[in-house]
Amino acid sequence: YQTCCVHLSRTIAHKVRVSDRAEICEDFKSVYRAESLEMGQQALHSFIEKWKSKYPKVTKPLLNNPYLFTFYRFPKSIWRSIYSTNLIESFNKQIKKYSKRKEQFPNEESLERFLVSQFDQYNQRFATRCHIGFDQARAELQMMFKTN
Incomplete structure (x- = not known):
C-alpha cells in the first residue's frame, strides 16, 4: 500500500x-x-x-x-495537504502532458534538461504563493525542522 x-x-x-x-x-x-x-x-x-x-x-x-x-x-492546518498529495499529483500530470507533446527525446540528457526546465518554471510560478494552511503553520514547521 x-x-x-x-x-x-x-x-x-x-x-x-x-x-x-x-x-x-x-x-x-x-x-x-x-x-x-x-x-x-x-x-x-x-x-x-x-x-x-x-x-x-x-x-x-x-x-x-x-x-x-x-x-x-504536523500542524493541523496542513494535514489535508499531506494526506491528499494533490500538489504532487497535479504537477506529475502537468509533466506527463508536456512530455507527451515531445513524443520522444533523442537522449537521456535532453529528457533531463526538459524536466529541469519544468521544475524551474514550476518553482518560479509558485515562489510567491503559499499552499493552503502552510502560512498558518510556518512558525511551527520552522521549529520542527530547525537545524542546530
Whole structure:
C-alpha cells in the first residue's frame, strides 16, 4: 500500500465489491479526517472491526502500516495537504502532458534538461504563493525542522 491516505482509499475501493465501495470509503475517511491521532486510531480500530471478516486482505495491511498516521505529527492546518498529495499529483500530470507533446527525446540528457526546465518554471510560478494552511503553520514547521 502507498503511504498517502487518499491513495489508500482508492486502493481499498478497487479491492472491494461495488456494492460496499461507498460505505467502506466513507468509513475510511473517518480514519484520516479525525480531529486527533487518538481519534484517528480509534476510527481505524472501528473500521477494521467492521470490515475485517468481509475484507481481511484490505484491513490487515492497514494494521501494519507505520506511515498511516504520520500526518498527525504536523500542524493541523496542513494535514489535508499531506494526506491528499494533490500538489504532487497535479504537477506529475502537468509533466506527463508536456512530455507527451515531445513524443520522444533523442537522449537521456535532453529528457533531463526538459524536466529541469519544468521544475524551474514550476518553482518560479509558485515562489510567491503559499499552499493552503502552510502560512498558518510556518512558525511551527520552522521549529520542527530547525537545524542546530
